[in-house]
Amino acid sequence: MYHYDDFDRAFVAERNTQFRAQVERRLDGSLTEDEFKPLRLMNGVYLxxxxxxxxVAIPYGTISAPQMRVLAELAERWDKGYGHFTTRQNIQYNWPKLVDIPDMLDRLGDVGMHAIQTSGNTIRNVTADHFAGAARDEIADPRPYAELLRQWSTDHPEFQFLPRKFKIAVTGAPNDRAVTRAHDIGLVLKERDGELGFEVLIGGGLGRTPMIGKTVRDFLPEADLLPYCEAIVSVYNRLGRRDNKYKARIKITVHETGIDEMRRQIEARFAELRPLFDGGDLEALDRIKAQFALPSFLNGPSEIDLSDPVLRSFVDTNVTPHKRDDHAIVTISLKAHGKTPGDASAEQMRVMADIAERYAYGELRISHEQNVILPHVRRSDLPVLHAALRAAGLGTANVGLASDIIACPGMDYCALATARSIPVAQQIATRIDEMGIEHDIGALKIKISGCINACGHHHVGHIGILGLDRAGVENYQVTLGGDGTERAAIGERAGPGFAYDEIVPAVERLILAYLDVREDAGETFLDAYRRLGPAPFKAALYPEEKRDAA
Amino acid sequence: MSRRPFTPKVVTANLLREGDVVYLNAQGEWVGDLHDAELIEDETRAAERLALAEGQPGRVVGAYLTDMKAGRNGPEPVHFREGFRATGPSNYPHGKQAEA
Known part of the structure; x- marks a missing residue:
């Protein structure tokens, strides 16, 4: 993985010194809140x-064991003993004091971490496939490109005050685990005639106006990545609306301008910019690639004893084939039934760091689905690794199942939220566990957002739940058929919303209806929805309407 | 069009240094417990108290007036958002509920 050089270390240290001085000036009254707010946001500090x-940024979700230990230390020294992993592959601390944050940032800087551009109208943390470097279906590791983009976009003088925030995702595999089609720029690595390049999508996004990204270039040679991305952001910076923040994202620019005209302007700008990139970017890419060399894999058997049914269940759900037969990718679920999705205690973070060092060559990943990945694990170590996870309350075998729910912080923490999402996720997971049918249900993605900004990705949930404030009461809309993969689709609203105490029974009815109508156990919820359409699911959600119509 | 009648309010904000939710009491002090806040029944008084709060940028941030109703022990939230601010999140016993 990437290690900071002297330049990176000096840059982060200088930025931290600058922010410490800004905090002091705010506290002594030299800066007003209006002056301070954009400065704190650019350093990841919200109220x-x-x-x-x-x-805190976890670039493309990649993190080392020592870094994870520092995240644990921050949780204990300056917060309430836990952290919340987010759908942007970042971590959030919910209770820091402003006066402590400069010290927290300095401690992060010690291990090559920071909070720069995790907020504000800038290019945000670049995300990537959480199985990068390990996935069997991968064409190439997307992380060197994500790191190159991180370096290019950090403090980029032209892009510090964009019309709105800007999110880039990269995948190196045809099976899209990075939701590239719901990003401002989605980059999909491809190989053509032996050459690496990207399909470039623009204008995807969720929020109040969800849109699937459109292809602006079928195949962009690897060498053109930075000038082409600079052209896209440059055109957006000029055309993007600044009169209305709800229409300021590039998805609206693409929608209003049209993809063909956007392409024309981007290509024209690219023609201007391309000669200005003199090869320094490619030299940097080569240096970065060298740092993403795979570990020196230890050989081992590929067949292991799975007679223990608990281990078998864990392997069935939480283990994914690795590019090597004798290794596996392990997903640690942060979705224990009834717990807060994405939260890990400081102790659990340390356990994961220890396990990563002992069994996974010291590497961890954070997924946008709010879980932690051990990308390289010898299959022969799976039994002992599983036992260690279970001992720490991290052995839940539910990855990809109905209780592996994405949920934003919602009204329990977020100043923008209109309803709670965490307790809804907790109750759904608990109910599914009580019913004992989770493994029978199979693959099902439930995603919950506590407001229209859609941080919980509800638009691309097979079952999406959106919490709203209806005349001072929490109300939950259900969408069906969303998909965040390469077959991306925006879920369709099922009908009227449900009260807080009605939403869990409504989801239960949906799931039972699916079990009733599926062709066989191999047909997933999403497949059944695509085959049958919304009618049987709506009938389950709104049984009274069905009765009234009879 | 008739003007909406004034409804009782309190002044609330977050402490600048710590971030904690606080309320303005009748003595013009910042208190952590909503029940100790001043329930303002008069529009002119509300404007004055908000101005007082906004005049303390070195102490609090984001001061605003929010609807409350009279309860047995003092002001009580009208909207659930203020209910969460007054107690804490529902997934952990953190925030003001831990201080009670």
Missing amino acids: QLHAYMLR
Whole structure:
């Protein structure tokens, strides 16, 4: 993985010194809140419902064991003993004091971490496939490109005050685990005639106006990545609307301008910019690639004893084939039934760091689905690794199943939220566990957002839940048929919303209806929805309407 | 069009240094417990108290007036958002509920 050089270390240290001085000037009254707010946001500091919140970047979700230990240390020294992993592959602390944040940032800087551009109208943390470097279906590791983009976009003088925030995702595999089609720029690595390049999508996004990204270039040679991305952001910076923040994202620019005209302008700008990139970017890419060399894999058997049914269940759900037969990718679920999705205690973070060092060559990943990945594990180590996870309350075998729910912080923490999402996720997971049918249900993605900004990705949930405020009461809309993969689709609204105490029974009816109508156990919820359409699912959600119509 | 009648309010904000939710009491002090806040029944008084809060940028941030109703022990939230601010999140016993 990437290690900071002297330049990176000096840059982060200087930025931290600058922010410490900004905090001091705010506290002594030299800066007003209006002056300070954009500065704190650019350093990941929000003021939320109960307290400040610090969002720390985990670039493309890759993190080392020593870094994970420092995240644990921050949780214990300056927060309430836990952290919340987010759908942007970041971590958030919900309770820091403003006066402590400069010290927290310095401690992060010690291990090559920061909170720069985790907020504000800038290019945000670049995300990537959480199985990068390990996935069997991968064409190439997307992380060197994500790191190159991180370096290019960090403090980029032209892109510090964009019309709105800007999110880039990269995948190196045809099976899209990075939701590239719901990003401002989605980059899909491809190989053509032996050459690496990208399909480039623009204008995807969720939020109040969800849109699937459109292809602006079928195949962009690898060498043109930075000038082409600079051209896209440059055109957006000029055309993007600044009169209305709800229409300021590039998805609206693409929608209003049209993809053909956007392409024409981007290609024209690219023609201007391309000669200005003199090869320094490609030299940097080569240096970065060298740092993403795979570990020196230890050989081992590929067949292991799975007679223990608990281990078998874990392997069935939480283990994915690795590019090597004798290794596996392990997903650690942060979705124990009834717990807060994405939360890990400081102790659990340390356990994961220890396990990563002992069994996974010291590497961990954070997924946008709010779980932790051990990308390289010898299959022969799976039994002992599983036992260690279970001992720490991290052995839940539910990855990809109905209780592996994405949920944003919602009204429990977020100042923008209109309803709670965490307790809805907790109750759904608990109910599914009580019913004992989770493994029978199979693959099902439930995603919950506590407001229209859709941080919980509800638009691309097979079952999406959106929490709203209806005349001072929490109300939950259900969408069906969303998909965040390469077959991306925006879910369709099923009908009227449900009260807080009605939403869990409604989801239960949906799931039972699916079990009733599926062709066989091999037909997933999403497949059944695509085959049958919304009618049987709506009938389950709104049984009274069905009765009234009879 | 008739003007909406004034409804009782309190002044609330977050402490600048710590971020904690606080309320303005009748003595013009910042208190952590909603029940100790001043329930303002008069529009002119509300404007004055908000101005007082906004005049303390070195102490609090984001001061605003929010609807409350009279309860047995003092002001009580009208909207659930203020209910969460007054108690804490529902997934952990953190925030003000831990201080009670």
